[in-house]
Amino acid sequence: MRTIKSFVMRAGRMTEGQQRGLDQGWPKFGLELQDGLQDFDAVFGRSAPRTFEIGFGMGHSLLEMAAAAPEQDFIGVEVHKPGVGALLNGLMTQNLGNVRVYSCDALEVLRHCVADASLDRLLLFFPDPWHKARHHKRRIVQPAFAELVRQKLKVGGVLHMATDWQPYAEHMLEVMSAAPGYQNLAADNQYVPRPQERPSTKFERRGERLGHGVWDLKFQRSA
Numbered sequence: 001m002r003t004i005k006s007f008v009m010r011a012g013r014m015t016e017g018q019q020r021g022l023d024q025g026w027p028k029f030g031l032e033l034q035d036g037l038q039d040f041d042a043v044f045g046r047s048a049p050r051t052f053e054i055g056f057g058m059g060h061s062l063l064e065m066a067a068a069a070p071e072q073d074f075i076g077v078e079v080h081k082p083g084v085g086a087l088l089n090g091l092m093t094q095n096l097g098n099v100r101v102y103s104c105d106a107l108e109v110l111r112h113c114v115a116d117a118s119l120d121r122l123l124l125f126f127p128d129p130w131h132k133a134r135h136h137k138r139r140i141v142q143p144a145f146a147e148l149v150r151q152k153l154k155v156g157g158v159l160h161m162a163t164d165w166q167p168y169a170e171h172m173l174e175v176m177s178a179a180p181g182y183q184n185l186a187a188d189n190q191y192v193p194r195p196q197e198r199p200s201t202k203f204e205r206r207g208e209r210l211g212h213g214v215w216d217l218k219f220q221r222s223a
Helices: 016-029 040-044 058-068 083-093 105-112 132-138 143-152 167-180 201-207
Strands: 050-054 071-075 099-102 119-125 153-163 180-186 216-223
Touching: 016 083, 040 071, 040 099, 050 058, 058 071, 058 083, 058 099, 058 153, 071 105, 083 099, 099 105, 099 201, 099 216, 105 143, 143 153, 143 167, 167 180, 167 216
Parallel strands: 050 071, 050 119, 071 099, 119 153
Antiparallel strands: 153 216, 180 216
């Protein structure tokens, strides 16, 4: 049975730096879905707190987080090749060694490459909200997603989501509030204040100037 994709593959022109990132950075930082279940302690050469980000875009936030927390390890997944190249080029430029990258469907990576109860955090920042009602089935945040993420988080691990589209924030809250094995970390069981550890993007700053809101949700695996 064909699974519904939450993303669309877009063609994009590569800059010189992005292509250099793919050519030179992928052998150092790239991981392949077909390699299956990974021992990330072996991959990174240490045991450290581990964050998994779905859809890192052009990689700016992931680079900033990795540079700010060298004691932590990060696994980023993105299907858009220019974004992958940009992140890889940034890793080389900043001489960062605490990030590994997949370029494929993040849900497939979670299913086949990540051990159960092995992640400290999973990040989903500004996923495609699929505005039209007939496209809502494409939204990544669904009950099956919540259960898959719960399996991969350690007990006490946190799913952190952010969106600038209020109807999607409400959808996320509804799905996660009904999902078993989670606790909402918001004091009022709604949305958390903007966390300092989430870097601000240029789109978010532009949205703030235009009066748009951003909603952050944090759900902790409780069982």
